Amino acid sequence: MAAVIDIEDPADGRVDDFRDLSDADRRPDLPGRKGSVIAEGVVVVQRMLESRFRPSALLGVDKRYGQLAADLAGVDVPYYRASAEVMAEVVGFHLNRGVLAVAPRPAELAVAELLREARTVAVLEGVNDHENLGSIFRNAAGLGADAILFGERCADPLYRRAVRVSMGHVLRVPFAHLPAWPDGLDLLRDRGFQLVALTPDPSAAHLAAAMTGERVALLLGAEGPGLTERAMAAADVRARIPMTPGTDSLNVATAAAMAFYERVRCDRG
Amino acid sequence: MAAVIDIEDPADGRVDDFRDLSDADRRPDLPGRKGSVIAEGVVVVQRMLESRFRPSALLGVDKRYGQLAADLAGVDVPYYRASAEVMAEVVGFHLNRGVLAVAPRPAELAVAELLREARTVAVLEGVNDHENLGSIFRNAAGLGADAILFGERCADPLYRRAVRVSMGHVLRVPFAHLPAWPDGLDLLRDRGFQLVALTPDPSAAHLAAAMTGERVALLLGAEGPGLTERAMAAADVRARIPMTPGTDSLNVATAAAMAFYERVRCDRG
Numbered sequence: 295m296a297a298v299i300d301i302e303d304p305a306d307g308r309v310d311d312f313r314d315l316s317d318a319d320r321r322p323d324l325p326g327r328k329g330s331v332i333a334e335g336v337v338v339v340q341r342m343l344e345s346r347f348r349p350s351a352l353l354g355v356d357k358r359y360g361q362l363a364a365d366l367a368g369v370d371v372p373y374y375r376a377s378a379e380v381m382a383e384v385v386g387f388h389l390n391r392g393v394l395a396v397a398p399r400p401a402e403l404a405v406a407e408l409l410r411e412a413r414t415v416a417v418l419e420g421v422n423d424h425e426n427l428g429s430i431f432r433n434a435a436g437l438g439a440d441a442i443l444f445g446e447r448c449a450d451p452l453y454r455r456a457v458r459v460s461m462g463h464v465l466r467v468p469f470a471h472l473p474a475w476p477d478g479l480d481l482l483r484d485r486g487f488q489l490v491a492l493t494p495d496p497s498a499a500h501l502a503a504a505m506t507g508e509r510v511a512l513l514l515g516a517e518g519p520g521l522t523e524r525a526m527a528a529a530d531v532r533a534r535i536p537m538t539p540g541t542d543s544l545n546v547a548t549a550a551a552m553a554f555y556e557r558v559r560c561d562r563g
Numbered sequence: 564m565a566a567v568i569d570i571e572d573p574a575d576g577r578v579d580d581f582r583d584l585s586d587a588d589r590r591p592d593l594p595g596r597k598g599s600v601i602a603e604g605v606v607v608v609q610r611m612l613e614s615r616f617r618p619s620a621l622l623g624v625d626k627r628y629g630q631l632a633a634d635l636a637g638v639d640v641p642y643y644r645a646s647a648e649v650m651a652e653v654v655g656f657h658l659n660r661g662v663l664a665v666a667p668r669p670a671e672l673a674v675a676e677l678l679r680e681a682r683t684v685a686v687l688e689g690v691n692d693h694e695n696l697g698s699i700f701r702n703a704a705g706l707g708a709d710a711i712l713f714g715e716r717c718a719d720p721l722y723r724r725a726v727r728v729s730m731g732h733v734l735r736v737p738f739a740h741l742p743a744w745p746d747g748l749d750l751l752r753d754r755g756f757q758l759v760a761l762t763p764d765p766s767a768a769h770l771a772a773a774m775t776g777e778r779v780a781l782l783l784g785a786e787g788p789g790l791t792e793r794a795m796a797a798a799d800v801r802a803r804i805p806m807t808p809g810t811d812s813l814n815v816a817t818a819a820a821m822a823f824y825e826r827v828r829c830d831r832g
Contacts, residue, residue: 433817436810461811502828536827541705542730548702548820551813555821558805559771 296352296366296373298359304383309374311396312353315454316386329399332454333462335391336361341462343369347397353381354393362393399452405443405478408468409485412440413509414557416550417472417479417489419445419525420516427451428459429547430514435463437554442469443511445476445525476528479511483530487511491521491529492553494543501556504533512553517546565621565635567628570645573652578643580665581622584723585655598668601723602731604660605630610731612638616666622650623662631662668721674712674747677737678754681709682778683826685819686741686748686758688714688794689785696720697728698816699783704732706823711738712780714745714794745797748780752799756780760790760798761822763812770825773802781822786815 301309311330333342333349336358342349343365352362353374359366366373382388409415416439421427427449434442442451449456451464472478479489488507492514498504505512513529515521520543526532535544535552544552570578580599602611602618605627611618612634621631622643628635635642651657678684685708690696696718703711711720718725720733741747748758757776761783767773774781782798784790789812795801804813804821812818 429814429817432811433813436806436813437804438807463810535706535824537705538707541732542701544702544705544820545698548698548817551817552820552824555804555824 301376333395338462345465349395358393424456428456431460431463433551444471498532498534565642602664607731614734618664627662693725697725700729700732702820713740767801767803
């Protein structure tokens with residue numbers, strides 16, 4: 295059972311892991327700082343408790359402790375209980391979700407491990423927006439994609455905003471960085487994954503026709519520029535979502551959702 | 564050709580329609596104020612110029628005038644040219660898109676008119692988040708949905724943030740408010756639309772199997788609560804997107820995109 299410890303002084307050193315979350319120079323969730331992973335709100339904290347991320351402490355109001363009591367049974371970490379005012383002084387802003395958990399960053403999963411049972415994975419290049427990244431994980435979780443792999447120039451999926459937007463699914467959907475880009479794609483090809491590059495190019499094959507592999511890796515680029523030429527060249531097939539002429543490409547997380555949906559469309563009818 | 568008028572004094576009354584865009588008490592885009600429609604950035608301004616929204620004026624830096632010159636040929640409105648600093652003083656914040664257009668709100672389209680040629684429409688209930696609303700319009704434009712209808716308790720699609728997130732597609736995808744809710748759905752049923760209610764309920768039919776109508780109206784509720792019971796009762800069929808157990812429902816704009824995709828999936832292969 296988590297030990298409840300009341301915090302009355304916002305300067306109390308025991309809650310330093312939650313301090314100044316909005317201060318870009320000191321944020322504990324930046325890899326250059328402590329690189330801690332922060333979960334916000336009851337649902338995301340619950341997902342953290344069920345994940346490989348082991349919280350070292352929680353900070354929250356009394357009401358949230360009540361809502362988490364069952365989840366915290368058997369979890370040996372301190373629950374720093376504070377008023378909303380004290381919490382706001384510690385974290386640097388008013389936090390309407392009322393509870394936070396902090397976990398150290400565990401070692402990253404091995405690519406080979408994460409591919410073992412996977413049927414559908416997304417491989418991201420240049421997705422440097424935390425909100426898009428969080429949404430991709432949320433959509434992957436909801437639509438049954440098995441893992442996310444990172445190529446080059448992607449944002450940190452464990453940044454606080456990404457964790458929040460993903461509704462905690464960055465803690466559950468396995469992810470790893472490829473050791474080289476785009477050469478690391480060979481790790482997927484060697485395991486029989488069909489490499490499908492998503493593009494708005496009208497000359498590409500229709501998404502539904504392109505994804506023929508039993509195992510599929512979807513290559514997704516940043517909104518706007520899309521995949522680089524060399525990523526595109528490394529793919530087995532280029533696929534497009536059918537779009538109305540004269541409109542913009544879809545948001546990258548929406549495009550990913552469409553492809554994940556297409557993968558489960560027939561399976562789970 | 565738009566007349567270029569240089570503005571050097573931020574207090575100049577001629578740019579009052581662009582004043583204090585970030586001030587919630589005075590924003591010109593609130594229906595309770597002037598209800599003006601504001602387009603931001605070159606792409607969205609271009610979409611406004613191609614739409615039924617007739618701008619009454621533009622405010623922008625010299626560089627953006629150059630980029631819009633061809634679009635503004637034959638458009639008889641003033642282009643108030645100002646420095647980035649003067650613009651920032653007028654609108655109340657630094658605007659990195661560098662150009663704005665303002666248009667009065669035209670009369671809303673008639674529901675009957677907008678349904679005449681439509682094959683796929685979305686009907687929204689309780690979608691009160693401007694970002695979700697904007698994304699729904701963007702996805703409708705991209706994936707070929709023909710119109711958006713509003714039931715009860717939806718946000719204003721012409722609010723500045725919704726216009727921006729939609730990338731200007733709220734100005735192009737036709738929309739209208741149903742005269743009654745949910746009784747106004749009869750207007751759709753009378754025209755042969757199949758009314759399909761989207762729900763995360765696992766007992767509902769698979770999306771791909773449910774949408775059998777030649778004409779389909781997709782009923783979408785707010786994230787979280789979803790459609791109300793009475794909206795659900797007014798539908799012909801309940802449809803679900805196949806989801807992994809234990810995950811959250813998708814974002815409403817993502818769910819809409821999936822359904823729009825399903826509608827065009829076979830058409831445009």
